[in-house]
Amino acid sequence: xxxxxxxxxxxxxxxxxxxxxxxxLSVMFFILLPLVMMYVQGKKGESELGSAVAxxxxxxxxxxxxxxxxxxxxxxxxxxALINTKKENKALREENERLxxxxxxxKQIAVENEQLRKLLGLKEKRRDLVLAPARVIGAEISPFFxxxxxxxxxxxxxxxxxxxxxxHTGLLGRxxxxxxxxADVMLLTDRKSRVSVEVLGKGILGVAVGTGKADERKIKxxxxxxxxxxxxxxxIITSGxxxxxxxxxxxxxVVQPENRRIVGPFVQYDVVPAANVAGxxxxxVVLKQGx
Amino acid sequence: MRYLYFLLGTxxxxxxxxxxxxxxxxxxxxxxxxxxVTVYLATTTNLLAGFYCSVAxxxxxxxxxxxxxxxxxxxxxxLLFFFVYALSKRMNVLRPLVLTVLVLLLSVCKGFLVxxxxxxxLKEPMSLLTIxxxxxxxxxxxxxxxPLITLALSHVDRHRKDHSFRTLR
Numbered sequence: 001x002x003x004x005x006x007x008x009x010x011x012x013x014x015x016x017x018x019x020x021x022x023x024x025l026s027v028m029f030f031i032l033l034p035l036v037m038m039y040v041q042g043k044k045g046e047s048e049l050g051s052a053v054a055x056x057x058x059x060x061x062x063x064x065x066x067x068x069x070x071x072x073x074x075x076x077x078x079x080x081a082l083i084n085t086k087k088e089n090k091a092l093r094e095e096n097e098r099l100x101x102x103x104x105x106x107k108q109i110a111v112e113n114e115q116l117r118k119l120l121g122l123k124e125k126r127r128d129l130v131l132a133p134a135r136v137i138g139a140e141i142s143p144f145f146x147x148x149x150x151x152x153x154x155x156x157x158x159x160x161x162x163x164x165x166x167x168h169t170g171l172l173g174r175x176x177x178x179x180x181x182x183a184d185v186m187l188l189t190d191r192k193s194r195v196s197v198e199v200l201g202k203g204i205l206g207v208a209v210g211t212g213k214a215d216e217r218k219i220k221x222x223x224x225x226x227x228x229x230x231x232x233x234x235x236i237i238t239s240g241x242x243x244x245x246x247x248x249x250x251x252x253x254v255v256q257p258e259n260r261r262i263v264g265p266f267v268q269y270d271v272v273p274a275a276n277v278a279g280x281x282x283x284x285v286v287l288k289q290g291x
Numbered sequence: 292m293r294y295l296y297f298l299l300g301t302x303x304x305x306x307x308x309x310x311x312x313x314x315x316x317x318x319x320x321x322x323x324x325x326x327x328v329t330v331y332l333a334t335t336t337n338l339l340a341g342f343y344c345s346v347a348x349x350x351x352x353x354x355x356x357x358x359x360x361x362x363x364x365x366x367x368x369x370l371l372f373f374f375v376y377a378l379s380k381r382m383n384v385l386r387p388l389v390l391t392v393l394v395l396l397l398s399v400c401k402g403f404l405v406x407x408x409x410x411x412x413l414k415e416p417m418s419l420l421t422i423x424x425x426x427x428x429x430x431x432x433x434x435x436x437x438p439l440i441t442l443a444l445s446h447v448d449r450h451r452k453d454h455s456f457r458t459l460r
Contacts, residue, residue: 023339030346031369037362042412061302062355066310138309138357147357149309176357184357192415212417213425 059137059182063151066137118168119284129246130288132157134165134183135281146190146212148277150285152181157287159183162244164286170250170274171195171238172283183285188219188251188273196242197221197251200235204228208236208251208271219252219273222266230254236271246289250274294336294344296447301328301348305355323433325352326397327440329368333375334385335448345372360412367404371397385445387438394437398430399423 018025123131138149152159159178165185166172173187186193191212198205206223221236234254240247252271261268301324308321325348332341349368353361375397378384384393402423409416417425 027339027342030343031366034346034349034362034366034369038360038366038408038412041361042414062306062310065303065306069307069311138306149357191417212421 059149059151059179062138062149063182115168115280115282119282122166122168122284126246126248128289129286131166131284132159132287134283134285136277136283137182139277146187146193146210147176147184148187150183150185150283152183152285157181157285159285159287164245164249166249166284166286167275167277167280169276170252171245172275172277172280174244175285185283187277188275189213189217193219194242195245195251196239197236198239199223199230199254200237202228202230202234204230205239205241206236206266217273217276218255219271221254221269221271222263223269225262225265225267227267229260230257230269232257246286293448294340294347297328297332297344297444298347298351300444300447301325302351302355305352309355309357319428320432321429322436322440323398323401323429324440325349325364325368326371326401326433327394327437328444329372330375330384330390330394330397330437331441331444333372334379335445338376341376342369342372345369360408363405363408366408367401370404371400374400385441390437390441391434395430395434398426398433402426402430 119133123129133153134150135153136148137151139147150165159175159181161175161177163175163178163183164171165174171188173185173190173193176184176186178184188195188208188210189212190210193208193210195208196205197208204223204227206221206227209220209222211218211220223230232254234257236251236254238245238247238249238251252273255270255272257269259270304322304324308324312321325345328348329345332344335341336344345368346365349365350361352364352368353359356364375384375393378393382389384390403419405426406417406419406422409422
């Protein structure tokens with residue numbers, strides 16, 4: 001009996017302490033918890049649970065809002081078009097207006113078709129890659145990360161972190177985290193972005209590094225000082241050496257090579273990315289790369 | 292129930308910003324809604340409930356910002372809540388001019404905290420100057436929009452029957 005009470009005493013004291021100071025302890029818990037979360041994430045990368053909650057739950061909310069916004073803007077556009085038609089009716093004949101409206105619509109469809117045709121062309125050209133279409137539903141609202149959130153349009157497609165993401169004009173970035181049909185895509189301009197590249201037709205190898213600057217659409221390319229100078233407009237493509245991005249995808253073009261800088265053992269060139277996320281709705285995720 | 296309104300409202304506001312502002316091309320000028328709601332909570336609620344709500348809003352922000360370090364906003368909102376709570380005991384921070392200046396200062400503080408946590412937990416942290424420069428448009432928009440958003444929040448509060456917030460001095 002005496003031994004049992006000796007064993008229970010510290011537990012009871014601890015329990016009493018916790019109950020008495022429960023408010024302070026709960027505040028301390030919620031101050032320490034985020035620190036632990038950041039530490040774990042910084043050390044081990046994104047956790048499965050974190051990705052599932054961030055994308056599965058909050059991504060769905062964004063997707064729903066994006067859909068509602070798309071529908072609302074369609075209705076608004078139709079309403080505006082109707083008002084315009086009414087005004088123009090006073091000055092122009094009905095037949096002309098109808099034709100004008102149709103021509104505009106056809107133009108829009110042609111632009112959309114062109115984008116889709118190019119994506120299809122890319123898919124045809126790169127038969128070694130298994131691609132899945134994705135739609136952009138949200139972009140970063142924090143100035144610190146260059147990441148967009150996408151919803152994968154093909155059913156039963158397993159998206160994994162690290163998968164490359166393309167547009168019809170070139171490489172856009174890579175999947176940062178993914179869960180249940182939604183994914184965060186880190187753009188080439190993000191500070192953490194690194195891509196092994198080469199100068200097309202020159203065989204000069206280098207690394208394309210994101211600048212993280214929100215106000216300029218540029219990335220840096222670092223090449224060895226031993227390499228000959230690169231001229232303006234030179235096309236940069238993926239080299240495939242990083243085993244993340246497939247070889248031969250357009251990354252960007254060298255601009256203002258006269259502004260190149262020496263950074264450690266490298267020469268650093270400014271590169272304008274070939275792909276621009278602004279105005280692009282449909283992307284392609286590389287699910288599998290051929291040998 | 293009141294806190295649920297705040298949580299859902301902030302969630303909706305942030306989700307709207309991340310989708311609609313992108314479509315309209317206003318992303319760099321998005322309002323830091325969690326910060327404003329945290330200031331409002333620190334001024335109008337009791338310590339613990341407001342703190343928990345602020346932390347939850349921070350967590351939500353972490354989840355909604357693609358690529359964010361989960362826990363970053365959670366920690367920042369928790370810390371800023373205590374600061375504003377202490378400050379609100381000494382002065383009325385909800386006056387428009389005071390609020391605008393306070394939110395601007397808090398945005399700068401947030402930049403400092405992002406920098407510090409970046410150094411502690413990220414492999415490649417950003418420099419303080421870069422962080423402040425990148426977040427300058429958002430800081431300005433947030434501080435300018437803060438009186439309006441706070442007014443909207445207090446309006447919602449006033450029209451709710453189950454309200455039980457601290458009196459505005």
